[in-house]
Amino acid sequence: MPVGTQATVKGLSQRDLWDDLHARIILGNTYHLFLRPGHELIGRLGGLHRFMSWPGAILTDSGGYQVFSLSGLRKIADEGVTFQSHLDGDTHKFTPASTVDVQLAFGSDIMMVLDECPAYPVSHEYARVSMHRTVRWAEEAFGHYRQRIQNAPTRNALFPIVQGSMFPELRRECAERLFELDADGYAIGGLSVGEPRPLSLEMVEASEPFLPRERPRYAMGVGMPHELAEYVARGVDMMDCVLPSRNARNGWLFTSEGRVVIKHARYREDAAPLDPGCGCYTCRNYSRAYLRHLFQAGEILFASLATRHNLQRYLDIMGEIRQSILGGRFPLYLNSIRNSAAQDRGAAV
Amino acid sequence: MPVGTQATVKGLSQRDLWDDLHARIILGNTYHLFLRPGHELIGRLGGLHRFMSWPGAILTDSGGYQVFSLSGLRKIADEGVTFQSHLDGDTHKFTPASTVDVQLAFGSDIMMVLDECPAYPVSHEYARVSMHRTVRWAEEAFGHYRQRIQNAPTRNALFPIVQGSMFPELRRECAERLFELDADGYAIGGLSVGEPRPLSLEMVEASEPFLPRERPRYAMGVGMPHELAEYVARGVDMMDCVLPSRNARNGWLFTSEGRVVIKHARYREDAAPLDPGCGCYTCRNYSRAYLRHLFQAGEILFASLATRHNLQRYLDIMGEIRQSILGGRFPLYLNSIRNSAAQDRGAAV
Numbered sequence: 001m002p003v004g005t006q007a008t009v010k011g012l013s014q015r016d017l018w019d020d021l022h023a024r025i026i027l028g029n030t031y032h033l034f035l036r037p038g039h040e041l042i043g044r045l046g047g048l049h050r051f052m053s054w055p056g057a058i059l060t061d062s063g064g065y066q067v068f069s070l071s072g073l074r075k076i077a078d079e080g081v082t083f084q085s086h087l088d089g090d091t092h093k094f095t096p097a098s099t100v101d102v103q104l105a106f107g108s109d110i111m112m113v114l115d116e117c118p119a120y121p122v123s124h125e126y127a128r129v130s131m132h133r134t135v136r137w138a139e140e141a142f143g144h145y146r147q148r149i150q151n152a153p154t155r156n157a158l159f160p161i162v163q164g165s166m167f168p169e170l171r172r173e174c175a176e177r178l179f180e181l182d183a184d185g186y187a188i189g190g191l192s193v194g195e196p197r198p199l200s201l202e203m204v205e206a207s208e209p210f211l212p213r214e215r216p217r218y219a220m221g222v223g224m225p226h227e228l229a230e231y232v233a234r235g236v237d238m239m240d241c242v243l244p245s246r247n248a249r250n251g252w253l254f255t256s257e258g259r260v261v262i263k264h265a266r267y268r269e270d271a272a273p274l275d276p277g278c279g280c281y282t283c284r285n286y287s288r289a290y291l292r293h294l295f296q297a298g299e300i301l302f303a304s305l306a307t308r309h310n311l312q313r314y315l316d317i318m319g320e321i322r323q324s325i326l327g328g329r330f331p332l333y334l335n336s337i338r339n340s341a342a343q344d345r346g347a348a349v
Numbered sequence: 350m351p352v353g354t355q356a357t358v359k360g361l362s363q364r365d366l367w368d369d370l371h372a373r374i375i376l377g378n379t380y381h382l383f384l385r386p387g388h389e390l391i392g393r394l395g396g397l398h399r400f401m402s403w404p405g406a407i408l409t410d411s412g413g414y415q416v417f418s419l420s421g422l423r424k425i426a427d428e429g430v431t432f433q434s435h436l437d438g439d440t441h442k443f444t445p446a447s448t449v450d451v452q453l454a455f456g457s458d459i460m461m462v463l464d465e466c467p468a469y470p471v472s473h474e475y476a477r478v479s480m481h482r483t484v485r486w487a488e489e490a491f492g493h494y495r496q497r498i499q500n501a502p503t504r505n506a507l508f509p510i511v512q513g514s515m516f517p518e519l520r521r522e523c524a525e526r527l528f529e530l531d532a533d534g535y536a537i538g539g540l541s542v543g544e545p546r547p548l549s550l551e552m553v554e555a556s557e558p559f560l561p562r563e564r565p566r567y568a569m570g571v572g573m574p575h576e577l578a579e580y581v582a583r584g585v586d587m588m589d590c591v592l593p594s595r596n597a598r599n600g601w602l603f604t605s606e607g608r609v610v611i612k613h614a615r616y617r618e619d620a621a622p623l624d625p626g627c628g629c630y631t632c633r634n635y636s637r638a639y640l641r642h643l644f645q646a647g648e649i650l651f652a653s654l655a656t657r658h659n660l661q662r663y664l665d666i667m668g669e670i671r672q673s674i675l676g677g678r679f680p681l682y683l684n685s686i687r688n689s690a691a692q693d694r695g696a697a698v
Contacts (some may be wrong), residue, residue, distance in 0.1 A: 007642065011649040014634065037617070037642045045620055045638055053634045239509045263498065268386070272396055285402045289394055293356065300360040303649055 001240040001313050005029045006036070007052040009311075010245055011304040012100045014053050020281055021311055025057040025109070030102055031066030035085050035094070039105040047107030059110040061220070062099045065117045065189070076116060078133070096140035100158065100307040108156060110189060113141040115161040117218060120194040127165035134163045135177045142181050157184035159218060165190060166199050169208035172206045177212035183253045185339075188236070192221040201230055214294060225254050226341035229316050229334050232325075248306035251295045254313045260288070262306070280312035281305075298303070312313040350408060350589040351660050354378045356386070358660075359594055360653040363402050369630055370660055374406040374458070375451040376589045378402040379451055380415030383441070384434050388454040388506070396456030408459040410569070411448045411510075414466045414538070425465065427482070445486040446493035449507065453497060457505060461536060462490035469543040476514035483512045484526045491530050506533035508567060514539060515548050517555035524559035532563040537585070543571040550579055557584040574603050574666055577691035578683050581670050593663045597655035600644045601664045609637070611655070616641045629661035630654075 002009045002017065006028045006261035009017055017023045025208035028048060033039065045051050047212060048058055064081070067074055072084035080095030096114045103111035115134045118127060138160040145158050160178040164170030188207050191200045204219055211217055218238035219231050231239060244254065253260040255275035260267070262274075270288035282291070282305040351358045351366065353375045358366055368374045382388065384671060394400050397407055413430070417425055421433035429444030445463045452460035464483045467476060487509040494507050503510035509527040513519030527535060537556050540549045553568055560566055567587035568580050581589060593603065602609040604624035609616070611623075619637035631640070631654040643651035 004644045006648060008638070008646075008648050008650045011653075013630070013650065013653065015630065036646060037638070041618055041638070044618060045636065051636070051639055051642075053639070072429060146604070169693070269390055269393060281362070281364065287394065289386070289390070290356070290400055292402075297355045297357075299355060299357050300364065300649055300652055301357045304360070304362065304653065 001025050001027045001238065002314075003027045003029075003240055003242045003245060004052070004054075005242075006032050007042075007048060007317055009307070010249065011300070011307045012311075014055070015343070016281075016304075016308060017207070017311075018055055021308065023311070025059060026054065026059045028058055028106065029063070029066060030060045030106070030112075031058075031070065031100060032061035034063060034102050034104065035087055038104040039335055041105075043105035043238065047105075049107060057109040058106070059218075059238075060103050060106055060108040060112065062112040062114040063094055063102070064099075064115045067094060068117050068119070076102075076133075077164060078136075080114070080137075081116075088201075096137040097144035100141050100145045100148065104154070104156065110185070111145075111156055111158045113138045113158060113160045115163055115189055117163065117190050117193065118165050120166065122165050123196045124167055124170075127170055131164045131170050134161065135174060138178055138181060142183070159183055159185045159187045161187040161189040161220070162207045162211070163190045164203070164207075166195055166203060168202065171203055171206040171216055174255050175207045179210060179212065183215065185238075186211045186220060187218040187220050192201050192217060192223070192241075197223075197227065200329065201227075203235060204231060204234045211235075225313065225317055226337055228314070229321055229330075229337045232321050233330075241314075243282060244310035245307045248310040249303045251306070253306060256316075257300075260291050262288065262295050264292075274309055275313070278309065278316070280309050280311060282309040282312075350374050350376045350587065351663075352376045352378075352589055352591045352594060353401070353403075354591075355381050356391075359526065359598065360649070360656045361648070361660075363404070365630075365653075365657060366660075367404055370664060372405065372660070372664065374408060375403065377407055377409045377455065377492045378412070378415060379409045379448060379455075379461075380412035380419065382409075382455065383412060383451050384436055388451040392454035392456075396454075398456060406458040407455070407692070408567075408587075409452050409455055409457040409461065411461040411463040412443055412451070412537060413448075413464045414570075416443060417466050417468070425482075429486075430464070430465075438457075445489035449490050449494045449497065453503070453505065459534065460505055461492075462487045462507060462509045464512055464529050464538055466512065466539050466542065467514050469515065472639045473514075473516055473519075476512075476516055476519055480513045480519050480523050482539045483510065484523060487527055487530060491532070507530055508534045508536045510536040510538040510569070511556045511560070513552070513556075514543055515552060517551065520552055520555040521559055524556045528559060528561065532564070534567060534587075535560045536567040536569050538569045540568060541572070541590075546572075546576065550576075550583060553580060553585060560584075572660065575686055577663070577666050578670055578679075578686045581674075582679075582683055590663075593659035594656045597659040598656070600651075602655060603659050605662070605665075611637065611641050611644050613641075623658055624662070626657065627661060627665070629658050631658040631661075688696045 002023050042048055042051050067081050068084045070086045074083035080093055082093045099114045114137050116130045118130050160181055160183050162174045164174045188204055216237040220238040222239050251262045256277035267288040273283040274288055275283050324330045391400050416430050416432045419435045423432035429442055431442045448463045463486050465479045467479050486495055509530055509532050511523045513523045524692040537553055565586040568585040572586050600611045602667050605626040617639040624632050673679045
């Protein structure tokens, strides 16, 4: 899922996303949209889809992650979290119920429960207390959500989030507790917070067997291109990550032949497309030399063309994975990815 | 002509320009492209059209204007101008012949001769000496150009530039001297350098009668939306201006109902399109409230959507002018523009 933090995937129009990239679901950030322009305004204007003119599905996070990573002073209590806006220092409070209300105002197709996402590393004791709080918050969120939709059946789904830091038994306990909520889908959170990458995969492995097989599982905030198949191999159906779009803006491009750091002098007169194996608008129309020029000149068009390509690359990989599963070839596919990742490590095009 | 300074109209893809806006000619800046990525590189990569993947026509200026407005220390001599790059302080020299060579390497469809564009105001004496230098440079540029294309007939055109600051008799003398070059078209330069707007129009009036009627005339660096018809009324066929694109990025939008300064709180919950009378992608898909949100949040997509609209507005106006001329209604059209401009002065939507 491309990440559209502030009701826009940075640098792309909704047409680029829908018609060209065939993205069908994008992510919005509750923390950002709550602060600006505000969920009430978005609600009055017909919801987030209409506000941003997006014909597809929208998943919004609960805002918890940004409260912990972006906001100023914050205070966690049993009933929720109080925090200062990173924009103007104003104090706000998120509770399990209030973040459901905010996301209902957005009209999100998939909403997330408020959770605490601990930093890495934390003590077992902190992780345990925090995980129990996350479970309690999830129960409260579901209680509130089911009350709110009782008389106004909606098509929104609400996903709880498995936490437990890097302790497999806490992950397992959390998953077992959340299982009882009978949710439409389950997220695995607390990944990509600074831990070594093998540990992220281990935590997915520790959670997955205790989540219902027939419901979608969503690994939050992962991963690098060669890791996507690893998550799928561990039962993950959905992922979101800022890497393709953020790295694009920084000139770090993912291609079917490895990474391209476009500022390198080797691309100065390179008339080849960024990725000869890619069919995106950028690769069909522009050379590496032109992209490098735009990057060096600080031109907006670079961000747009680079993001387009990187998202296409991620969506292509997910398409390959899907085809290999449908064709019964996923183990072979996974092996080929592992082999080429081992070869590519440290190598650029 | 939309301005594509560094081989890109800021924020727009070539598809946006060609397919959506139906722009058929854009402008590139010789000074910027000479410094980065360099005309030799662009030449080796097949010329500017191919480099930037632009299927339409390209006009490049001579670089003179930027030498005078952007570069550091500069020294004008009879044979050309020596200047320091605003990027790295390196010293370069432009001569009438070298700027033709640079533009031939670009493969520009319309090239401009090196000229001196004096600041405003300057003394009559300075303006006279400078104008004579500009005429001499134009003669040298044409001599060199005709020699270069002798054995390699090209489809490039070279336009000389009428200067003379704000002195009508110098404008007339300059136009008469340049007439003798029998050029494919003529530019009127030295406008929009800080002079009162009526003076710009006066200088066009002073030059126009002495330029050949059957050749295109190009007023450089103008103007505001309500001024376009005024220039056309004075015999101008071509204009370029950074206003639609630069103002767009600053949140200043031109609509058929007047200007919209998008940051104003009045647009906070405005669900209407930016310009209900406009058919551009932005107006077809997004509300003023969404555009304001993108602007306030500093999102790249704002620059792209706003530029799209402002350029559409300018191209729509030029289309209206063309239709009114073809239909024999131009005097009526001009009158209506003058009336609504008088009403709008100082008023916003």
